[in-house]
Amino acid sequence: MGSRDNYTFANQSSIPSPLDKQLPAFFKSWDDPHSKNDYLNLFHPTEGQLVFGGTTTGRDAIRNFRDAMIHPENGPVVDLEHTLGKCFVLAGGSEEGKQEVIVNGSLWYKLRNGRRIDCDFASSISFEGHGEGEDLLAKHYEVYLDATELMGAIKEMNEAQK
Structure with a gap:
């Protein structure tokens, strides 16, 4: 059994274009600690929302x-890595320039x-198209994970450094 790249979904070939390239990118x-902020290209510039605990709106935020x-x-997080599981494309919406997906992994x-x-x-992402042949832009991206251990460990680390 061969191994696959962490940034390739297990069902990569069934993901429609342009999401098949946008999501892994x-x-x-x-995940790149030295990122050039290319991840921001997924979001609508002013209306894109990221929900991870609270809601953050717009690329700058x-x-x-x-x-x-x-x-x-300076982290609290100095490195991280996703391993993509599957991408589930929800039925309907693509005709109107909209697409919704759910992705999972570790x-x-x-x-x-x-x-x-x-x-x-797991993450739920709602996209809208912005012109013929252009990438879809995320209007709403919500992350679901149990952050109890992560937040507790960050709190312990910060308290130990006081």
Whole structure:
């Protein structure tokens, strides 16, 4: 049995274009601690929302949120990696330039103190088209995971550094 790249979905060949390229590129860029912010290309510039605990709206706010959480030196998270599971394309909507997907997988976070936290995730993403042949842009991206261990570990790390 061969192995696959972490950023390739198990059902990659069934994902419609352009999402088959956009989604793996998003996760790869998001996970890169030295990212050039290419992950922002997935979101609508002003209306794109990321829901991870609270709601963050617009590319600038999403970049600020990520930068406060993921940074190679200042982190609390200094490294992370997703392993993509499957992408489920929801029926309907594509005729109107809209598409909804649910993705799942696993990921690990490495904290500034070296501790590693592993968890599973699922995300629901609503896209809208913005012109013929252009990429779809995420209007709403919601992450579902149990962040109890991660947030507890960050709190412990911060308290130990006081």
